[in-house]
Amino acid sequence: MLSVQSLTKKFGGVAALAGCSLEIPEGQITAIIGPNGAGKSTLLNCIAGAVTPDGGHVRYLGTDVTGAKPYILARNRLVRTFQISRELSSLSLLENVLLARQNASDESFFDPILFPARVRRQQDADIDKAMKLLVRVGLEGLADATPNILSGGQKKLLELARALMLEPRMVLLDEPAAGVAPPMVQVLIGIIKELHQEGVTFVLVEHNMDMVSALSDQVCVMAEGKDLMSGSFEQVASDARVVEAYLGGVL
Amino acid sequence: MIAYLTTIMTLVSIAVLIAFALNVQWGMCGMVNFGLAGFVALGAYTTALISLNGGGFFVSVFAAIIVCAVMGAIVSLISMRLSEDYLAVVTLGFGEIIRLVTLNEGWLTGGALGLPGIPRPMIDVIGTDHYEVFFLGICVVIVGIVFAGLEIATRGPFGRSLRAVRDDDLVASSLGKNVLLLRVKAFAVGGGITGIAGSLQAFQFSYIDPSQFTAIMTAYAFMAVIAGGQGSHRGLILGACSVMFLLEATRFLKDVVDVLDNSQIAAIRLILIGAGLILLLIFRPQGLLREYRLKAPKSSPSSADSTAT
Numbered sequence A: 001m002l003s004v005q006s007l008t009k010k011f012g013g014v015a016a017l018a019g020c021s022l023e024i025p026e027g028q029i030t031a032i033i034g035p036n037g038a039g040k041s042t043l044l045n046c047i048a049g050a051v052t053p054d055g056g057h058v059r060y061l062g063t064d065v066t067g068a069k070p071y072i073l074a075r076n077r078l079v080r081t082f083q084i085s086r087e088l089s090s091l092s093l094l095e096n097v098l099l100a101r102q103n104a105s106d107e108s109f110f111d112p113i114l115f116p117a118r119v120r121r122q123q124d125a126d127i128d129k130a131m132k133l134l135v136r137v138g139l140e141g142l143a144d145a146t147p148n149i150l151s152g153g154q155k156k157l158l159e160l161a162r163a164l165m166l167e168p169r170m171v172l173l174d175e176p177a178a179g180v181a182p183p184m185v186q187v188l189i190g191i192i193k194e195l196h197q198e199g200v201t202f203v204l205v206e207h208n209m210d211m212v213s214a215l216s217d218q219v220c221v222m223a224e225g226k227d228l229m230s231g232s233f234e235q236v237a238s239d240a241r242v243v244e245a246y247l248g249g250v251l
Numbered sequence B: 001m002i003a004y005l006t007t008i009m010t011l012v013s014i015a016v017l018i019a020f021a022l023n024v025q026w027g028m029c030g031m032v033n034f035g036l037a038g039f040v041a042l043g044a045y046t047t048a049l050i051s052l053n054g055g056g057f058f059v060s061v062f063a064a065i066i067v068c069a070v071m072g073a074i075v076s077l078i079s080m081r082l083s084e085d086y087l088a089v090v091t092l093g094f095g096e097i098i099r100l101v102t103l104n105e106g107w108l109t110g111g112a113l114g115l116p117g118i119p120r121p122m123i124d125v126i127g128t129d130h131y132e133v134f135f136l137g138i139c140v141v142i143v144g145i146v147f148a149g150l151e152i153a154t155r156g157p158f159g160r161s162l163r164a165v166r167d168d169d170l171v172a173s174s175l176g177k178n179v180l181l182l183r184v185k186a187f188a189v190g191g192g193i194t195g196i197a198g199s200l201q202a203f204q205f206s207y208i209d210p211s212q213f214t215a216i217m218t219a220y221a222f223m224a225v226i227a228g229g230q231g232s233h234r235g236l237i238l239g240a241c242s243v244m245f246l247l248e249a250t251r252f253l254k255d256v257v258d259v260l261d262n263s264q265i266a267a268i269r270l271i272l273i274g275a276g277l278i279l280l281l282i283f284r285p286q287g288l289l290r291e292y293r294l295k296a297p298k299s300s301p302s303s304a305d306s307t308a309t
Helices: A041-049 A070-075 A093-097 A116-136 A152-165 A182-197 A209-215 A235-238 A242-245 B002-028 B036-052 B057-079 B086-104 B129-155 B158-168 B169-174 B178-206 B215-228 B233-256 B262-283 B302-308
Strands: A002-011 A016-023 A030-033 A055-060 A078-080 A170-174 A203-204 A218-223 A226-231
Touching: A016 A041, A016 A055, A016 B129, A030 A041, A030 A209, A041 A078, A041 A116, A041 A152, A041 A203, A070 A078, A070 A226, A070 B169, A078 B129, A093 A116, A093 A152, A093 B158, A093 B178, A116 A152, A152 A182, A170 A209, A182 A203, A182 A209, A203 A209, A218 A235, A218 A242, A226 A235, B002 B129, B002 B158, B002 B178, B002 B215, B002 B233, B036 B057, B036 B086, B036 B178, B036 B215, B057 B086, B057 B178, B129 B158, B129 B233, B158 B169, B158 B178, B169 B178, B215 B233, B233 B262
Parallel strands: A016 A226, A030 A203, A030 A218, A078 A170, A170 A203
Antiparallel strands: A002 A016, A002 A055, A218 A226
16 A cells, blocks of 8 residues: 655765665554664655655555655545644644545635635534544543643544544554553554554554554564564564664674 | 824724734734735835726726735745745845835836825715715725635634644645645735735825835734734734724823923834833733634534434
């Protein structure tokens, strides 16, 4: 569904990605793990269009999307969340979710003036959908609040709800468990599992091994900007190269 | 006194329109525009040139809207590749270019002498006696139309997208919003509104010259938007009125305090306005009114489902 071929990206003199290749199969949860500085977040940013890679290719649904703008990917139902939650701070929770609806009139100044009934009808339907998503992540009581009052875990849930509003085929999750209290991690795992059963493909960059082992069908290990190996969680956990990558060959 | 009040209210209407433009560009979309006076001048000169050459009221206002909207789009497009802070420099530069062109291209703009004799709309029908009141009426109606249009357009999806771009453009883009297009549109809409303001200014004075379009015009718009609350069209009407009230009410200081001479009063007026704004920012940093936020429907969707089935 998504394939990454020998992607490279340098920041100054440092090669964050040094020829990384990956295959993400449809309908699975693929976890990307690796020590700090392995290039996981850069890889995600390159796939999602936030960072333009120096070389290599990203193909999504058979099309080359290397360096495509994030909004193009989002309109093709590929959406990402952020490592540090980036909620829109002056929009209410409802508006945060509603923003992710896919509708061309979101960018039209004249539509609401010329076709008020149609715009209102669409918006009402979308509000209904957004409220259902907020109910699903348990934030419906805070729909009118702004995100600054949310806990770290609630912000992740809000990001997830926002991503779901897009009706995504593929969701890139950048450390969803980072800064989230353990009980909330279980809630997140539950919701991601449900969505997976509904057919959403996930890519998960994560350090929390409980989450990785609970969710992933396939685990890819990255080290020094390259893909090291991939396999099931058990295979990866027992592989000598992975242990070496994490511990720097000290043992 | 009536004539004085009428003139002041007409000028407030024009100031409110300029503030509307800034509110769309900066208040909602987060793009600073220090070249507002240049846009207003562009609108005023467009209107003046067309109506001096026989164009009617609607034609010249419409032309001013189009010219300023296109110019707004161009200014935002050329500065899009630069980092956002540079937009301040680009717009400042744009304002200066317009000022220099109006000052030096005498064949077109009359140079420092300006363009006199701009025909005021329907003056032969209304007559000169009550014309100022009639013109104020036109201004108020136009402000009303622009206000209603902006409220309708920006309370819905378009305004929400602009506010998302202001808060975090990467998130807005990740959620499928074409950020570049939204920014250009915000600047074009704002540009169009400054075009209207420029038209009204030209018709109000029936004479325009470069000295009417100074940086203080831009400063008043910023004051109105900051005082009123970034993003709130209602707030900025209040903000513009309070700034203008402070500005005009302090004129009468000299009648109350007779120990000061005129030049001292003039200086004190500006000090008082500054102090008023500072006090407002200390006690109400978010401005007088908050921007519009969509409210969640009262009935929860689950209960709506149960009633539907």
